Amino acid sequence: APLRIDVITIFPEYLAPLRAALLGKAVDRGLVEIGVHDLRSWTHDVHRTVDDSPYGGGPGMVMKPDVWGEALDAVCPAPDPEDAGGRAPVLVVPTPAGRRFDQALARELAEEPRLVFACGRYEGIDQRVVDEAEGRMRVLEVSIGDYVLVGGEVATLVMVEAVARLIPGVLGNPVSASEDSFSDGLLEGPCYTRPEVWRGRAVPDVLRSGNHAAVDRWRRDRALERTLRRRPDLLDALPPEELSRADRAF
Numbered sequence: 001a002p003l004r005i006d007v008i009t010i011f012p013e014y015l016a017p018l019r020a021a022l023l024g025k026a027v028d029r030g031l032v033e034i035g036v037h038d039l040r041s042w043t044h045d046v047h048r049t050v051d052d053s054p055y056g057g058g059p060g061m062v063m064k065p066d067v068w069g070e071a072l073d074a075v076c077p078a079p080d081p082e083d084a085g086g087r088a089p090v091l092v093v094p095t096p097a098g099r100r101f102d103q104a105l106a107r108e109l110a111e112e113p114r115l116v117f118a119c120g121r122y123e124g125i126d127q128r129v130v131d132e133a134e135g136r137m138r139v140l141e142v143s144i145g146d147y148v149l150v151g152g153e154v155a156t157l158v159m160v161e162a163v164a165r166l167i168p169g170v171l172g173n174p175v176s177a178s179e180d181s182f183s184d185g186l187l188e189g190p191c192y193t194r195p196e197v198w199r200g201r202a203v204p205d206v207l208r209s210g211n212h213a214a215v216d217r218w219r220r221d222r223a224l225e226r227t228l229r230r231r232p233d234l235l236d237a238l239p240p241e242e243l244s245r246a247d248r249a250f
């Protein structure tokens with residue numbers, strides 16, 4: 001069954017990239033279904049108001065719970081009791097205050113049949129929306145990094161791309177098994193293609209040697225070296241035997 005993704009936002013056009021390129025093709029091929037919904041569809045006033053002043057004062061505006069409540073009721077109705085097998089859809093709420101998005105969470109989300117993304121704007125969404133949704137959905141408040149965006153749409157694009165590429169057949173060549181083994185734990189090393197010499201810079205000889213064992217070892221060493229220099233924290237998560245290899249190499 002295709003992965004079903006729904007996005008609720010006041011800027012549906014922000015999600016247009018989801019219909020382009022490889023992900024668009026995956027949609028055409030029925031591997032992924034994407035629905036983008038304008039939150040203002042669930043307003044009832046002439047100004048289509050989605051925000052109001054924050055209780056307790058302070059700058060900016062907060063998104064109204066009643067509009068979000070109706071939107072979520074429409075996009076992900078409470079699962080009917082008969083459909084016991086049906087898993088509750090996951091509601092992903094991008095926020096700087098959320099659990100850190102990483103490859104492990106991308107893999108977890110790729111296992112879900114349904115994902116609903118609630119894109120906040122302004123200062124955020126009234127907390128009662130999340131609290132109430134928890135009664136019938138699995139709600140994940142997720143941060144894509146320690147920097148502040150203006151809304152949840154770009155964070156949603158990041159997460160949808162990271163998740164969709166893990167669905168078999170979605171993006172070009174299948175995700176290699178190595179994704180889950182050695183290379184997944186470390187940074188990728190440098191890569192090269194033709195020409196053999198470019199602006200006086202040659203490709204490392206080992207890569208043209210045809211000696212696949214030597215190439216594999218060279219790539220592993222470059223990945224360990226780069227990780228040691230740029231992200232030593234990733235090495236803490238490595239099994240000890242991998243680490244000893246790193247120590248020996250440098």
Ligand SMILES: Nc1cc(-c2ccc3cc[nH]c3c2)n[nH]1
Nearest residue numbers: 095096120144145149150151152
């Ligand atoms: N990782 C990260 C998420 C966000 C984010 C998410 C939603 C909203 C709504 C209003 N401002 C927002 C910012 N910034 N940085």
